[in-house]
Amino acid sequence: MGKINYDGKVAIVTGAGQGIGRMYALELARRGAKVVVNDLGVSRDGEGMDTSAADSVVEQIKADGGQAVANYDSVATMAGGENIVKTAMDAFGTIDILINNAGILRDKSFMKMTEQDWDLIISVHLKGAFCVTQPAIKIMKDKNYGRIVFTASTSGLYGNFGQTNYGAAKMGLVGIMNTLKLEISKYNIKVNTIAPTAWSRMTADIMPPEYEQKLNPQFNEPMTLYLCSEENQVTGQIFAMGAGWYAKTAVVSGEGVCIGDARRPIAVEEIRDNFDKICDLSTPKEHDSGLSIFSYMMPLLK
Ligand code: NAI
Secondary structure, three states: OOOOOOOOOEEEEOOOOOHHHHHHHHHHHHOOOEEEEEOOOOOOOOOOOOOHHHHHHHHHHHHOOOEEEEEOOOOOOHHHHHHHHHHHHHHHOOOOEEEEOOOOOOOEOHHHOOHHHHHHHHHHHHHHHHHHHHHHHHHHHHHOOEEEEEEOOHHHHOOOOOEHHHHHHHHHHHHHHHHHHHHHHHHOEEEEEEEOOOOOOOOOOOOOHHHOOOOOHHHHHHHHHHHOOOOOOOOOOEEEEEOOEEEEEOOOEOOOOOOOOOOOOOOHHHHHHOHHHHHOOOOOEOOOOHHHHHHHHHHHHO
16 A cells, blocks of 8 residues: 555645644645645634734745645635635635634533624534535535545533533534535545544643643544545544544444334333333444434334
């Protein structure tokens, strides 16, 4: 097996001015991709704007002999998303790879969460993925090729205190992916979701200081770049990672239990009496679409 490269490929990385996104942009360029380095240059909570974040990564890529162009639009509006895609088209003429990575935090316990904290997080993480991905897919569809990555979080997959807004947005990305994978599979476009872990300004004050080196953002880069490679054939999957640990994670169903005969009403006591079987996840199963859940009900539907 040869070295994986991205020669001739054009990649957009959102929020690539620092942290994990910067790692993606640098390595994609080192391996031959032409890269759109998008970054609005905001503070951790989404305030301000600074073009130097994207510029510094572009300068580094060019100094290393690679090709890159900066874009400073916010992912959170359709106009911004369209302009990010236009930047790629104007500079490099196509799009092969999109890594939706831009993000901010507005942590608060649920009871203290303001409408603004809620809306801003949802608009950057969830709506942002829609705003950039839809115009990018229009290009990928026509060329019958594309690799897309969404950036979720274990906060969405499993929960984290003070992050109901962030967790909802991040889990929402899994919801987008689950349906999008079905809609774009015939165009040879693969879409996957990652849940990274890294020491960055986003996590520096919540992680133990001794983890700074070991949770280097670089460790998230090879998995994400593999998912963006031509070799990758998986789609609709979730991968969690950090510090050199990589694992697939998934939403699964247990076998469950069929009660009654789909004619008579079912009583709440029957749920109580079957609760252990209902909760049994000893034979977990993934599902390609919501329709496959019908297979469990088939004995009742015959
Ligand atoms: P970071 O704060 O170092 O980088 C995020 C970048 O996104 C910043 O440069 C920021 O200016 C940019 N950005 C923010 N809003 C933007 C907008 N509307 N449009 C364009 N750019 C925007 O964060 P980090 O840690 O590198 O995170 C990258 C992604 O990974 C984020 O989506 C984050 O939620 C996610 N993540 C990170 C984890 C970690 O442990 N660091 C854990 C789980 C998820």
